[in-house]
Amino acid sequence: MNLIAAITAAAFATLTIAAHAAPVVTTPAVAAASATLTVRFTGIATPTGAVLLSLFANEADFDTGGKPVASTMAPVKGDTAEAVFTGLPAGQYAVKAFHDIDGDGKMGTTPFGMPLEPYAFSNDAVGEAGPAKWAVANFAVGTGAVVHSIKIR
Amino acid sequence: MITDTLLDRRQMLGGAVALSALTVPHGANAATTRPDWFLGVDDVVADVPQQRLTRIHGRVPAGLDGTLYRNGPARFRRAGTASGHWFDGDGLIRAWAVRDGAATLTARFVDTPKRRLEERAGAMVQPGFGTASRTGSRVTSADDTNAANTSVIAAGGRLLALWEAGSAFAVDPVTLATIGPEIFRPDLAGMPFLAHPRVEPDGRIWNLGLSAKAALIWRLSAAGKLEAAQAIELPMGSYIHDFTATARHLVIVLQPWIQDHMALPFVESLSWKPELGSKILVIDKADLTKRRVYDLPPFAAFHFGDAWEESDGTIRFDGCFEADPSFGRDAARALIDGRYMAVPSPRLTMVALRPDGRADMHAAGIDAEFPRSDPRGAGLPRSRTVHVGGYLPGRPFAARVGVWDWRTGKNDAHDFGARHLVEEFVPVSAGKREWLMGTTVNLDTRRSELHVFDAHHVAAGPVVSWTADRALPVSFHGNWV
Numbered sequence: 001m002n003l004i005a006a007i008t009a010a011a012f013a014t015l016t017i018a019a020h021a022a023p024v025v026t027t028p029a030v031a032a033a034s035a036t037l038t039v040r041f042t043g044i045a046t047p048t049g050a051v052l053l054s055l056f057a058n059e060a061d062f063d064t065g066g067k068p069v070a071s072t073m074a075p076v077k078g079d080t081a082e083a084v085f086t087g088l089p090a091g092q093y094a095v096k097a098f099h100d101i102d103g104d105g106k107m108g109t110t111p112f113g114m115p116l117e118p119y120a121f122s123n124d125a126v127g128e129a130g131p132a133k134w135a136v137a138n139f140a141v142g143t144g145a146v147v148h149s150i151k152i153r
Numbered sequence: 154m155i156t157d158t159l160l161d162r163r164q165m166l167g168g169a170v171a172l173s174a175l176t177v178p179h180g181a182n183a184a185t186t187r188p189d190w191f192l193g194v195d196d197v198v199a200d201v202p203q204q205r206l207t208r209i210h211g212r213v214p215a216g217l218d219g220t221l222y223r224n225g226p227a228r229f230r231r232a233g234t235a236s237g238h239w240f241d242g243d244g245l246i247r248a249w250a251v252r253d254g255a256a257t258l259t260a261r262f263v264d265t266p267k268r269r270l271e272e273r274a275g276a277m278v279q280p281g282f283g284t285a286s287r288t289g290s291r292v293t294s295a296d297d298t299n300a301a302n303t304s305v306i307a308a309g310g311r312l313l314a315l316w317e318a319g320s321a322f323a324v325d326p327v328t329l330a331t332i333g334p335e336i337f338r339p340d341l342a343g344m345p346f347l348a349h350p351r352v353e354p355d356g357r358i359w360n361l362g363l364s365a366k367a368a369l370i371w372r373l374s375a376a377g378k379l380e381a382a383q384a385i386e387l388p389m390g391s392y393i394h395d396f397t398a399t400a401r402h403l404v405i406v407l408q409p410w411i412q413d414h415m416a417l418p419f420v421e422s423l424s425w426k427p428e429l430g431s432k433i434l435v436i437d438k439a440d441l442t443k444r445r446v447y448d449l450p451p452f453a454a455f456h457f458g459d460a461w462e463e464s465d466g467t468i469r470f471d472g473c474f475e476a477d478p479s480f481g482r483d484a485a486r487a488l489i490d491g492r493y494m495a496v497p498s499p500r501l502t503m504v505a506l507r508p509d510g511r512a513d514m515h516a517a518g519i520d521a522e523f524p525r526s527d528p529r530g531a532g533l534p535r536s537r538t539v540h541v542g543g544y545l546p547g548r549p550f551a552a553r554v555g556v557w558d559w560r561t562g563k564n565d566a567h568d569f570g571a572r573h574l575v576e577e578f579v580p581v582s583a584g585k586r587e588w589l590m591g592t593t594v595n596l597d598t599r600r601s602e603l604h605v606f607d608a609h610h611v612a613a614g615p616v617v618s619w620t621a622d623r624a625l626p627v628s629f630h631g632n633w634v
Contacts, residue, residue, distance in 0.1 A: 110344050111384045112364040114294060126291055153293075 035088040036145045039095055041074065041081040043151045045118065046101050050074055051081040051152065053097035059134040062094045069093075073100075094137040095122040099152050120152040187491045189596045190548045193574045193627040194488050197227040197245055200329075201260035204622055206249075206603060211617030213254045214605065216583040221249040221590050221603070222326075223576070224305040224314055225628025228262070229489050234276040237418065238283025239485040243268045244302030244314055244322075246329050247625060249592065249603045256603055256619045261329035263301035263314045263322050270297075282318075283420040283486050294343050295319040296334055303348035304630035308358060308377030312634075315348035317363075317394060318419070326634070337371070337379040344369055344382075348630065349395040349456070351403075354531055359398055359438070361405070365390035365412045370403070370441055383441050388432055392423050392478075397457040397470045400532040401439070404460045404470055404506075407432040409451045410478045425478055427451035433506060435468060447512035449504065453478035456499075458524035461534045466508035471538055471559070473499035473522050474514075488549055498544050501557055517557055519564055520544050523577035523630070527587065536560040539589060539608070541575045543568055550574040550627055554591060556611055565611045572596045574627050580608060581633045588616075590633060594624050601625045 041051050054068035061067055074083035076099070098107045098119040108116035122139055125132035139148060226242025229235055236242050244263040250256065262268060267279045270291060279298050280286035292298055299319035306313050313321040313335060320334035320343055336342045345362035352358050356375025361368050366389065372381040391407040398404060409429040416422040430451050437443035452474040460470035476497035484494040501521035504514045521540035536559045543553025543566070552575055555566030569575050578591030587608035595602050601624050604615040 108340070110341060111369055111382075112344060112362070112367055114343050116340060116342060126293065128286055128290060128292065 034143055035086075035090055035141045037085040037088055037093065037141050038145070038147045039074070039083045039085070039097075039122075040147060040149045041097065041099075041120070041152045042079065042149055043153060044076055044079045044081060044099060045153070046099070047076055047078055049076055049099065049101045049103045051076065051083070051097050052100050052105070053083055053095055055085055056094045056096070056134070057091060059138075062096070062134040062137065068096075088141055090141060090143050092138045093122070093141050094134050094139070095148070095150065096131070097121070097150065097152060118152050120150045122148060122150055124151050188493065188548065190493075190550060190574060191491045192596060192599060192624050193550055193594050194229065194239060194242075194491075195624070195626055196230055197260070197262075197625060200262060201247075201258065201623070201625070203257050203259040206256040206258055206619035206621055208256070209602070209618040209620055211605075211615060213251065213256075213617050214583060214586060214588060216586070217251055217581070217588065217605065218253070218583075219251060219581070219633055220326075221251075221579065221581075221592075221631055221633050222305045222307070222312060223247045223249065223592065223628045223631030224263075224302060225576075225626065225630075226300065226302040227260075227626050228268070229277070231271060231274075231276050234278070234287060235489055236277055236281065236284050237486055237489065238281060238420065239488045240302070240481075241281030241284040241300055242302060242626075243271075244300055244316070245625065245628075246305055246312070246314055246324060247592075247628060247631075248326075248329060249590075258601075258603075258621045259329060260625060263324065264331035265299050265301050265322065266297050267300060280418050283418050285418050295345065296343050299334075302629070304632075306350060306352070306358075306632055307634040308356075308373065308375070311377065313377070315346065315350075317347045318345045319343055321346045335377075337373070338382065341369075341379075341382055346371060347393070347395065351396070351398040351459075352528060352531060353398075353400070354529055354533075359403060361393065361396055363393050368393075368405075370436075385436070385441055388434060388446055389429065391432075392481075394455045395457050397460040397472075398438070398532055399460045399462040399468055401437065401462060402460070402468065403436040403438060404457075404468060405434040405436070406454060406457060406472065407434060408453050408478075410453055420482055423478070423482070425453070425482075427477070433504070433512060435506060445510070447506050447510065449512050449514060452476070452502070453481070454499070455481065456522060456524055458538050459526045459531050459535065461532060463534065468506040469503060471501060471503045471517075471524060473524060473540070474502045474516075475499050484549070493547060493549055495546070498542075501538065501540060501542075503559060517559070517562075517564075519555075519557060520551075521555075521557065522551060525577070525579050527580045527582065529582065539578055539580050541578060541591075542566075543575075545571055551576075554578045554589065554606065554611060556589070556608060565609070567606065567611050567614055569593055573602075576628050577630055578604075578606070579631065579633050581605075592628070594627060595620070599624050 056062040074081040121132040125137040227245035228243040247260040278287040278289040296319040301314040312324040323332035350360035358373040360371040433447040458471040479496040498520040501517040520542040525539040541551035574594040589606040
């Protein structure tokens with residue numbers, strides 16, 4: 001059980017850094033890229049701070065704490081928060097997010113690394129003994145506008 | 154059901170262990186011809202409303218008023234699925250109350266997220282100490298797997314139902330209704346809190362929370378309020394179920410059963426490495442940076458007696474030491490399938506930590522588990538150790554209660570015999586008199602019984618015994634309040 005804590009927190013370690021370093025979407029190099037992805041967070045219990053999220057485009061980076069294609073910060077408004085990514089190439093994507101309630105830019109944890117702030121993955125995927133995997137968290141982005149909703153708890 | 158369990162084991166265990174599980178010839182028969190001791194690990198399907206107990210014999214000692222709160226796993230199976238380990242059933246709090254010469258029993262499950270989810274699912278799906286997760290499990294924090302099933306203490310007018318890898322759950326002492334996980338401070342939510350806190354005679358509570366080599370030292374007031382929480386690092390990442398303390402020191406026993414790799418269920422992440430030996434970490438309660446480490450030969454252990462310090466600085470404590478961890482690793486899993494595995498018995502052993510840094514130990518020569526002593530003398534010199542023992546060939550659980558006296562080398566014991574499963578007994582004081590109180594499961598009547606002994610005449614048999622109208626499975630730990 002203690003292992004769960006350590007690996008769950010580890011999953012967000014990269015997210016923290018990424019969110020600090022790049023609060024805007026990195027512009028994809030592919031000229032044909034045209035999709036707009038809106039990620040909408042619902043069910044937010046505490047109306048403060050922001051949701052910090054990272055967008056991944058492949059299994060290896062998502063599952064092993066690799067580099068996201070984009071990271072951003074979505075300010076919380078009431079019980080929702082919304083982030084928009086533009087110019088995405090069509091493909092499969094997955095999101096890791098946590099609600100930075102206290103606005104310190106990092107996932108609050110216990111002394112043993114257990115998450116203290118709400119977190120979520122795309123598809124509302126839940127991990128087994130750790131963070132959710134790409135296999136259950138990935139979703140399709142086509143060439144138009146896509147809205148993906150995530151319940152954060 | 155047995156087939157399901159074996160299949161799950163195959164999926165979750167490495168080759169050798171899985172093969173041994175599959176080749177046990179009695180496994181397939183267990184469902185049809187369960188051993189009679191299976192009553193000790195059977196399921197309770199609903200809370201038990203208050204009932205008056207029937208007195209079997211004897212008289213209630215004058216002034217004996219209070220409640221023996223006990224906790225232990227009592228729901229292991231749902232619709233063809235089963236816990237993979239005795240330690241993973243849902244915690245049932247039992248209140249054995251004695252008032253004005255009459256006794257009652259009430260029992261209520263701790264309402265944990267694990268139990269709620271499994272009630273809805275109609276299946277045992279959450280992972281545990283020795284249980285693999287099944288489809289439908291949901292684990293976002295350690296408390297999602299918290300069975301709140303190991304012990305119960307009273308603090309600040311409430312009960313705390315204790316587990317070891319997550320929060321204590323607060324419980325109402327009258328209705329036994331669950332209040333919820335105890336959050337001592339927001340940043341400590343869900344932190345592990347062992348089921349064996351050490352309580353000083355004035356009520357101050359010390360406890361540990363563990364994660365491999367990381368330990369949190371909890372200090373609570375007698376009212377159960379957080380006074381301090383400090384993280385320290387241990388010399389090795391031993392499995393720790395219990396620790397002990399003198400008036401001035403915390404004494405943490407580090408057995409060579411080490412969490413050295415990542416595997417689920419949790420017990421699979423532990424490796425037995427006798428070549429490392431056992432270590433004893435002694436920490437000054439007043440300054441947690443002041444520490445000393447002693448070396449001892451390897452042993453496995455769950456439980457320790459209260460420690461004390463002598464005038465020359467020698468620290469002594471006893472414990473129930475096993476030659477290896479096969480009970481917790483294997484035999485306690487097999488119990489759920491109705492299978493008995495012969496494993497090394499726990500042996501009562503005294504440890505001395507000398508001022509010159511040497512450590513030694515010597516055995517009493519008896520089987521013993523669940524060592525207890527008078528809570529009024531916690532951390533102070535003593536010679537008596539309340540325990541259960543008398544393990545019989547061919548079946549699990551104790552058959553005897555006793556008080557071992559280290560000064561005289563004598564065991565004042567009562568044998569309940571092969572037809573009782575004997576649970577932990579606790580010392581109780583009423584005025585100037587000292588009693589032992591505890592419960593057994595009577596395999597002939599198929600009912601649970603409550604017994605009171607004169608703590609200084611145990612061999613004379615119980616001074617009073619009552620029976621409930623049903624059997625509750627064997628419980629782990631409790632306290633008289």
